[in-house]
Amino acid sequence: DGGGSIRIPASCCGLFGLKPSRGRMPFGPDAGDPWQGLASDHVISRSVRDSAAMLDATAGPDIGAPYLLPNPAMPFLEAAGTPPKKLKIAFTARSLLQTEVDPECVTGVMAAADLLRDLGHEVEEAAPEINGDAFMEDFITMVCGETAADITEAEKITGRRATWHDFEPGTWATCLMGRQFSAADFSGAVRRLKLTGRILGRFFQDYDVFMTPTLGKPPVKIGELQPAGIEGLAMKLLGRLNAGRIMYLMRNIDESAGKIFAFMPFTPVFNATGQPAMSVPLHWTAGGLPIGIQFAGRFADETTLFQLAGQLEKARPWFDTRPWFDKRPPVTASALT
Secondary structure: OOOOOOHHHHHHHOOEEEEOOOOOOOOOOOOOOHHHHOOOOOOEEOOHHHHHHHHHHHOOOOOOOOOOOOOOOOOHHHHHOOOOOOOEEEEOOOOOOOOOOOHHHHHHHHHHHHHHHHOOOEEEEOOOOOOHHHHHHHHHHHHHHHHHHHHHHHHHHHOOOOOHHHOOHHHHHHHHHHOOOOHHHHHHHHHHHHHHHHHHHHHOOOOOEEEEEOOOOOOOOOOOOOOOHHHHHHHHHHHHOOOOOOHHHHHHHHHHHHHHHHHOOOOHHHHHHOOOEEEEEEEEOOOOOEEEEEEEEOOOOHHHHHHHHHHHHHHOOOOOEEOOOOOOOOEEHHHHO
C-alpha cells in the first residue's frame, strides 16, 4: 500500500483493509524504506479478526530496520475484541485534494457519522488543510522517480536494457519522466510530502480518529482508469520513441494522474504521513456496490483502529455480504452454499 493499494481494493470489494503505520511491518532483507517510507505491507481480509491476527503474526522490526515502533498496548487480536473508549472523531466528506466527491461516498460518511454517535462517540466535522495540487504534483514526482529506479534495478538483475516492450505504456511513460527529473526535484518532492505528517500531527492533537470516504467514487469498471483513446496512443508512441523530454508526455501523465487522484483523493495522504488507516465496508449503493469508509489513527496507534473496527463490525456486520450489481438482490454466503 503505497497510495492505497490495500484500502482501495478493500473498499471496492466490500472487505476490510488496514494499512499499518510506517515501520510496523518488516521489509528486509532486500529493501530498506520502499517508496521513501510511503509503502507498507499487510493483508485484505473479510473480518477484522483475521487482519488483526495476521498483523500480530507478521509485525515487528527485522535486522537493520530504519524504524522502531513502540509495541502495542495489547495484541491486535485482543484489541479487535475490546470495545474502544469514547473517542473524539473528526470527519469530512470533502476531498483532501480538492477534487469532486461522488454523492454516494458523501452519503456513506454521513451515515457512518450517525452510527458512531449512536455508539457513544463524539463526532464533529473537521479536516486538515492540505494543498491538493502541490501534494499531487509531489506524489507524481516521487512515483516517477521510484518507478525509474525500479526499472533500472530490473535492468541490472536481468543484465539487459529495458524497452517499452517490457512494460505497460503508463508504467514505461512514468519511468521516462522519472529519468528527466533531477535529484533536487525528487528530494524536494519527498521533503514536501513528509511535511504532510506535520500538518496531520497537529490535527491529531485534538482528535483520536479521522474519518473520510475511502474513495472519491464508487467502484469503477475494470480498465476505466487506464489511458485510452488519444491519451493512450500518445503514451505508446512517445514511449516507443523514448521521448521523455516532450512536454506532451508530461501532460498525458498529469491527465492520467488527475483521473486516478479523483478516484482516490483520501488514501495517499496517510501514506505520506505514515499513519495507520483502514477501510471499513459500511455502506452499499442501491445498485449493489460497496462504499468503504476510511478511518485514520495517530501514528503507531493501530490498537485504537482495531478496537473501533471490531465495534463497527459488531454493530453493522458485513461478513456475509457480497457485492451485487444492477437491481438484483444481494448475494450472501448462505445463498452461495
